[in-house]
Amino acid sequence: MSNILRKHRIAALLGAAIVAVPLAMPVVLGTSAAHAATDTPPISGIVAPGGSFAPIVSADKPAVVTITTTMKAQNVSSDESSPFGDDSPFDEQFRQFFGQQGIPIPRQMPQRPTERAEALGSGFVITPDGYIVTNNHVIDNATSIKVTLDDGTELPAKLVGADAKSDLAVVKIDAPKPLATIVWGDSNKLNAGDQILAIGNPFGIGTTVTAGIVSARGRDLHSGPYDDFIQIDAPINHGNSGGPLVDLQGKVVGINTAIYSPNGGSVGVGFAIPSDQAQKVVAKLMKDGSIEHGFIGVQIQPVTADVASAIGLGRPEGALVAKVSEDTPAARAGIETGDVITALGGQAVKSPRDLSRMVADLAPGSREGLTVWRQGQSKELNITVGGNQDDQKQASAGSGDKSSPAAQRVPTIGVGLADLTPDIRQALNLPRRESGAVIESVAPDKPAADAGLQPGDVIVSVNQRPVKSAGEAKTAVAEAGRAGRKSVLLLIQRGDNQTFVAVPFSVG
Numbered sequence: 001m002s003n004i005l006r007k008h009r010i011a012a013l014l015g016a017a018i019v020a021v022p023l024a025m026p027v028v029l030g031t032s033a034a035h036a037a038t039d040t041p042p043i044s045g046i047v048a049p050g051g052s053f054a055p056i057v058s059a060d061k062p063a064v065v066t067i068t069t070t071m072k073a074q075n076v077s078s079d080e081s082s083p084f085g086d087d088s089p090f091d092e093q094f095r096q097f098f099g100q101q102g103i104p105i106p107r108q109m110p111q112r113p114t115e116r117a118e119a120l121g122s123g124f125v126i127t128p129d130g131y132i133v134t135n136n137h138v139i140d141n142a143t144s145i146k147v148t149l150d151d152g153t154e155l156p157a158k159l160v161g162a163d164a165k166s167d168l169a170v171v172k173i174d175a176p177k178p179l180a181t182i183v184w185g186d187s188n189k190l191n192a193g194d195q196i197l198a199i200g201n202p203f204g205i206g207t208t209v210t211a212g213i214v215s216a217r218g219r220d221l222h223s224g225p226y227d228d229f230i231q232i233d234a235p236i237n238h239g240n241s242g243g244p245l246v247d248l249q250g251k252v253v254g255i256n257t258a259i260y261s262p263n264g265g266s267v268g269v270g271f272a273i274p275s276d277q278a279q280k281v282v283a284k285l286m287k288d289g290s291i292e293h294g295f296i297g298v299q300i301q302p303v304t305a306d307v308a309s310a311i312g313l314g315r316p317e318g319a320l321v322a323k324v325s326e327d328t329p330a331a332r333a334g335i336e337t338g339d340v341i342t343a344l345g346g347q348a349v350k351s352p353r354d355l356s357r358m359v360a361d362l363a364p365g366s367r368e369g370l371t372v373w374r375q376g377q378s379k380e381l382n383i384t385v386g387g388n389q390d391d392q393k394q395a396s397a398g399s400g401d402k403s404s405p406a407a408q409r410v411p412t413i414g415v416g417l418a419d420l421t422p423d424i425r426q427a428l429n430l431p432r433r434e435s436g437a438v439i440e441s442v443a444p445d446k447p448a449a450d451a452g453l454q455p456g457d458v459i460v461s462v463n464q465r466p467v468k469s470a471g472e473a474k475t476a477v478a479e480a481g482r483a484g485r486k487s488v489l490l491l492i493q494r495g496d497n498q499t500f501v502a503v504p505f506s507v508g
Helices: 003-007 054-063 093-103 277-286 305-311 330-334 352-360 423-425 470-482
Strands: 019-022 065-073 117-125 131-132 146-150 152-163 168-173 197-198 208-219 230-231 244-246 250-261 272-273 297-302 318-325 340-344 365-374 377-384 408-410 415-419 437-442 458-462 487-494 495-505
Touching: 054 065, 054 197, 054 244, 065 131, 117 197, 131 277, 146 168, 152 277, 168 277, 197 250, 208 423, 230 250, 250 277, 272 277, 297 352, 297 495, 305 495, 318 330, 318 352, 318 495, 330 377, 340 352, 415 470, 437 470, 458 470, 470 487
Parallel strands: none
Antiparallel strands: 019 250, 065 117, 065 146, 117 131, 131 168, 146 152, 152 168, 197 208, 197 244, 208 230, 230 272, 244 250, 250 272, 297 318, 318 340, 340 365, 365 377, 408 415, 415 437, 437 458, 458 487, 487 495
């Protein structure tokens, strides 16, 4: 018992080497870029080695704008607030990095209750009458928005619509004459190695153009359901947020949004929202001013090869349900912890990210068919999708941490188990009704240790069947071994989180 308490109270510090940092910057930060003048034809052709990007810049730069936002300064110390706002999808990563590294979190301005804070970002004009695209985190919580055109003209702007989940926003200005615009390109045609240009106002020094290549496609920063970023090596910094990423035809193929950085500056790892994704969101915002995203109310994680083997699933595909929130569409539809969601609305679900995006794209109130893998067979369910008003987080891919909870010996995987007594429940801060088997010890040379199981973890179920005691857990693990399974699937409760862990059986 004392061993459990000691190990349960040991905290591990997980320092991050790099962090996704939004590019809108507090106090004198950045501007944005837009596109070719309405009377200027699109640029065509590829810039040859040693050639110039000047024709592209000449066409696109007039549509680049700087966005200045004003907001009420909060009376908080500099190490308590993120410059991106508490609702920003990047706030958590920002806090984790700067907090754990001991680097002060930048403030938007010196914090006095009566002061107002200003921040700068970038944007680009998409219609001659003044509709401008930028990032949501550029204008989030703004009390006023000002746009500075490429010729220095300053105009007030109003917010047309914003969507935090895709980190996109549209603002509108009333210009005295038709504005230069930039046109959308096809991001789906981009390949790693293609040349691109980034336009924006880094650090507020003025409109700046940088060149590079597409480093990778489909990057997931775990900032929202739509993560499908284009990774680029063109230098972008604070203030580039909302500016366009353009191809060699001068068309927008992305919106510069974030960087990975150990020091807050560019190290050649930047990220942009693909234009094909952004264009659809922008069109909805221009039409309706907001977007209603679907919601079902589950925590999900990837299906690994070990998990698939443990539950008899042919391929390691789908989204494994680690937890179903109470009184949510998922709970009402009969989805259970341990189910693997393999299809939604007739579309195959191959990964948690697939499911997150499908759910987010569904209209609240729609009724969809859903296929789950449960107890060795497929089961068809129907679910009525919820919406933004639900007081829950949208379905999102969990980290899938390999950890598990539970003085009986189970030599096949290498854990010592004990029943949940009142003292253990109190020590682990578990509710009275919590049942399962607590892991008392983990053999260092056995599969359980390799899977990340720790003393104090609680085994809630074995191969998707609930267990109420150490004896039941031991029996269930032994039955899985006798059935010829290569691994056993455990549902682990650690603190407030539940995670599935597939533990291979030891050989010999």
